[in-house]
Amino acid sequence: MKPVAVIDIGTNSIKMVVAEKKNGEIAIIAEAREVTRLGEGLSATGMISHGPMQRTLSVLRRLADRARRAHANPIAAIGTAALRDAANGEEFLQRAREQTGLTVEIISGKLEAHLAYSAAHLDPHLPLDHARPLLVCDIGGGSTELICGNGNAIQGYASFSMGAVSFTERFLTSDPPSQAEYDAAREEVTRSVASFEICREEAPQIVGIGGTVTNTASVVLGGVGEVHGLEVRRAQIAEVSLRLRAVPLDERRREPGLEPDRADIILCGLAILEALMDSFDATSFLVSTRGIRYGLLMEMLRACA
Numbered sequence: 001m002k003p004v005a006v007i008d009i010g011t012n013s014i015k016m017v018v019a020e021k022k023n024g025e026i027a028i029i030a031e032a033r034e035v036t037r038l039g040e041g042l043s044a045t046g047m048i049s050h051g052p053m054q055r056t057l058s059v060l061r062r063l064a065d066r067a068r069r070a071h072a073n074p075i076a077a078i079g080t081a082a083l084r085d086a087a088n089g090e091e092f093l094q095r096a097r098e099q100t101g102l103t104v105e106i107i108s109g110k111l112e113a114h115l116a117y118s119a120a121h122l123d124p125h126l127p128l129d130h131a132r133p134l135l136v137c138d139i140g141g142g143s144t145e146l147i148c149g150n151g152n153a154i155q156g157y158a159s160f161s162m163g164a165v166s167f168t169e170r171f172l173t174s175d176p177p178s179q180a181e182y183d184a185a186r187e188e189v190t191r192s193v194a195s196f197e198i199c200r201e202e203a204p205q206i207v208g209i210g211g212t213v214t215n216t217a218s219v220v221l222g223g224v225g226e227v228h229g230l231e232v233r234r235a236q237i238a239e240v241s242l243r244l245r246a247v248p249l250d251e252r253r254r255e256p257g258l259e260p261d262r263a264d265i266i267l268c269g270l271a272i273l274e275a276l277m278d279s280f281d282a283t284s285f286l287v288s289t290r291g292i293r294y295g296l297l298m299e300m301l302r303a304c305a
Contacts, residue, residue, distance in 0.1 A: 003029050004300045005072035006293040007063055009104060011039035011082040011141030012165050012211060012265065014056065016063045017293050018070045021301050029070050034059045035261045039082035039142045043166045048086045057092075057099055064100045076296060077104040080112055081142030081163060107292075109145065109159030112138070115295030117147040117154055120207040120288050122298060125229050127286070128205060135204035135280065138291060139212045139272050141165035141265070144189075146276075148199035156198035162189055164212050164262075164269035172268055175248050182245060185268050189275035199280065206277075206285035208232075209292075212269030215258055216240055217287040223257030228289040234277050241270040 003020040018030040036056040041049050060077070067075045077096070083089040083106045096104045107115075116138040120126060128134065130151060138145040142163040148155050171177075171185040217227035220236050244252050245267055252263040262269075277285065 001301075001304055003070055003072045004297065004304060005067035005070070005075040006296045006300070007060065007067070007075065007077040007102070008291065008293040009038065009056065009060065009077065009079040009083065011042075011080065011143070011163055012037060012262075013141070014059050014063060015291065015293055016067065017297055018067050018072050019297055019301065021304075026298065026301060029072075030066065032063055032066065034063075035259075037141075037165065039085075039163075039165050041169070042082055042086055042142070043169050046085070046087050048082065048088055048092060053092055053095070057095055060096060060102070061100045064102055074300070075102060076300060077102045078292070078296065079104050079106045080292070081140055081159075081161075084109070085142065085161075109143070110157065112292055113145045113147045113157035113159065114154065115292035115299075116145055116209055117149055117157075118295035118298060119290050119292060120209065121149065121152070123288065123290060123294075126207065126288060127229060128207075133199055133202055133204040135199045135206045137206060137208050137213075137273075137276055137285070139164065139208070139210040139269060139276075141211075144272060144276075146193065146196055148204065156196075158193075158196050160189075160192050162192060162272060164210075164265040164272070167268040167272065168265045171271075176245055177267055182267065182271055185271040186275040189272050190279055193276065193279050203281060206280065206282050207288050208273070208285045209288050209290070210269075211259075211262055212266065212273055213285075213287055214289050215262055215266055216270065216273065218257035219244075219255060221257060227287045230287045231284050232287060233284045234274075234282065237270065237274055237277065241267070241274060244270070 147157040253260040
């Protein structure tokens, strides 16, 4: 069986995974992630700007070439919130076809939720109790998906227009931000997710996906150690949030465990994460570094078997 590849074009970054199936197990051949900020300025203009589009297309071309060198076939490329929301999303798709030979599919919030849930639920490396409800929180640059399920069955999902990039542009105007700015972002999250009534009767186990989650976990560990499968407590999130909000951007860039190119958006990511934890009365969550690209990857490998 030939390897397959998935490229996930997000609001903040592009992620790629190339894998094949060996002896019934998924073997990862290559992984990559680069920040391109495709959604930079999108919330204000409704358009993908020239610079972010050029950056993203350049990285997409490089990742497609890398996947082909690994003999991946097929190569699936998917776009999420930024491309769903942008008035000129079709222009990006056309230029991507011309420059990379890839047909990028803009996936719906429903499919994004399904893939995120599959990536968490089917991950053998996460210590899940499959007798309990599972709530997957996928915090992206432009949107956040909540998916609640039990076993293989998804009971409900919702996609909210709140992400680390979009909320930073909307709420945080000071450096470092004021308490009022931070609280306003948290309150908007709380108000938005109040309509999500699933997973409220029994405390769910929570799996967090996305750069906010993985960077928070890495900061908790001081930049040393594996974060996939790590349990992060609510009190640890609060400590990281307080520490990073107390210093300006230049100092945040030097925080051990925090990717420097995420330092300007991590605070709104933390505001979203804190509000979600409080909304579901959660004391901790499990970290997953495997997002929707892994959900799609597993489906592709099953189809090719």
